[in-house]
Amino acid sequence: MLTACQARLARILLLACLLLALPAGWAKEAVPVAEDPELERRMLALSEDLRCLVCQNESLAASRADFANDLRREIREQMKADKSDKEIVDFLVARYGDFVLYRPPLKPTTLLLWTGPFIFLLGGSIMLFVYLKRRNRRVADSTLSEDQRRQAEALLEKGKGRDE
Incomplete structure (x- = not known):
């Protein structure tokens, strides 16, 4: 009579043999040369x-x-x-x-296929240029007013007094 350990080992070996034989069942016929x-x-x-x-x-x-x-x-x-x-x-x-x-x-039905990447590159470049121009204007326009400058200087002076 087999012990529990031997029975478990036999099942594992049987499972391993089945798993090794499985790929052979999936094999297809070789393509003729x-x-x-x-x-x-x-x-x-x-x-x-x-x-x-x-x-x-x-x-x-x-x-x-x-x-x-x-x-x-x-x-x-x-x-x-x-x-x-x-x-x-x-x-x-x-x-x-x-x-x-x-x-x-290259013919009328494939024209977009051939020119599409260049059109997207050109369109993207124009959009980037316009975006950067608008961004530069916004950054340049955001200068401080005289009142805001005085407030900033007062805050800086107040901060210097605490540090010393």
């Missing part, structure tokens, strides 16, 4: 300049989303069909819009 390493390099280079439509802050090459995998598969198929990078990008832009590009072209 490309049959053509040159094609894979070309696909990765192209997908670095494309945005993942699911993650939005990751490139298509870095994203692990299922949709990104589908897009990479589509790019591989088009490359195998001897399409140029420009043709592939044009296909993706026609299907998903300029948002798929990390560097969208």
